Amino acid sequence: MKFSEEKLSKVQEIVARYPEGKQKSALIPVLHLAQEEWGWLSPETMDYVAELLQLKPVEVYEVATFYSMYHLKPVGKYVFEVCQTGPCMLRGSDEIIAYIKEKLNIGVGETTADGLFTLKTVECLGACGYAPMMQMGKYFKEHLTKERIDQIVEECRQNAAANN
């Protein structure tokens, strides 16, 4: 387990943002890099990050378990993180979550058998005026409707097929 040269130089760049000896501050950004690379944070990944930043493994575990964006178990290729907080609820997030469950035949926290989709519920992502919404990878999908969900699922399936 090792980052690519490109990612390693990114790590160097991140560490250089902080004063001498404060490389622990790089932990959260570097865990993001690791998750991008390997999809989730396995214990081995966390140990590798600890070694890279000269931290104790426990310092990495306690951070990885605190923040909700880190996946501590494997997830599907596409993760639908649907916001369920008040303002989104007022605009129908419950119905969207129910629709995704039915369409993909999975519960919250589960992954489809083909390994393509994981459904998660999350709390307010700062898109309340464009509700209902979900995060998918780096971007937000806003103003969700059932039709929009159909379309997104279809696009994901096509992309996955094209990349195989």
Add this chain to the structure above:
Amino acid sequence: MGRKLLLDKAHIEGIRYYDTYRKNGGYAAVEKAFKMSPADIVEEVKKSGLRGRGGAGFPTGLKWSFLAKPEGVPRYLVCNADESEPGTFKDRYLMEFIPHLLIEGLIISSYALGSHRTYIYIRGEYAWIVDILEQAIAEANQAGWLGKNILNSGFDCQIYVQRGAGAYICGEETALIESLEGKRGNPRIKPPFPAVKGLWDSPTVVNNVETLAAVVPIMNIGAEEYSKIGIGKSTGTKLISACGNLNKPGVYEIDMTISVEEFIFSDEYCGGIANGKRLKACIPGGSSVPILPANLLLKTAKGETRMMNYESLADGGFATGTMMGSGGFIVLDEDQCVVRHTFSLARFYRHESCGQCSPCREGTGWMEKILNNIENGKGKMSDIDLLWDIQRKIEGNTICPLGDAAAWPVAAAIRHFRDEFEWHVTHPDEAQIRNFGLAHYADPIKPAEAIAGI
């Protein structure tokens, strides 16, 4: 039309990029600021009356003047872009569309405070905005507004973007600092305050995105003129992110002299309630501030028109008023159930509690559970009093204000909508119906009437 100071150029095509921003008067405030001494800038910000836009409304100039300046110790400015309070999405708009306004404000503020390394701590979910900000910073570096010896002043400064990873609590300034140090976001016990002992134990100022962006117009038009905009201690303009059951949810800049009624119903702002429904209730300052029923929202208990500013929104205290908070304006129409909405917020706070203090950790969990029971027709009358009791025991008994933030929405919901809680208990089979017909609705009014303040 109210005066715009932050979003006045947001509609210009290409304003996200340096060349367009500069051509439209950008970075003039930096040029002006570097002709002044840091102390004079602090004085100017004090005079402007600017209050923190992150939620607490603390006077910014005063906060800056508290920053300790021991010899040989670095000082830090940290920009709070965690924006996680439900209903709030204004900082995102600013960073996404006019990132240079924030960068400009950060350069001036860093100079005023003596921060050579300035960090923008942004919530992890705003991943694509990190790219936008980093590009703007690179452009500013290229053009000589950042780096070494800026404008031959001898002042060096660099700005870095730090991405969080999903935690509302990291918006609290001491939790944010912990997170920036690479740790769990557990708030620190105060004192010491960050102004004395903050990031890496150095004196630190934490300010909201909108607060720091507002420093730019203050420099451009001068504190005196800035302080004349708005009313009383609500000077300048405020960004409001409006959401919920509105015709036109979105981010609006207001000058704090308009009424709540005009903001909701006029076409210049939210355009009224969606689908021709009536206004039932509103949480005007982000999920933590008290919810108000329509009648108390539009008029204070004294019968005065409620205005969109710090003082008017707070008129009546927690008994009949609310707060400006972060400007996250959440509107509920007549089909919404307050119990259900309160349950959803309670779930949010339980999820986001860092778990350090037992009243917050345990209390938020109990509140969520009881609200869930009531909402699903499994509640007892005594549960309503129990809820009241729990929120009372959280408030004021915790390390950080998240405890209060979790308690207030529950308290206000029971205070103003007790009849709905009781309905759930007495009508268990109908508990999940959303339109009870019990609240104090406001009928839709014509936009013209709203503006005339009839």
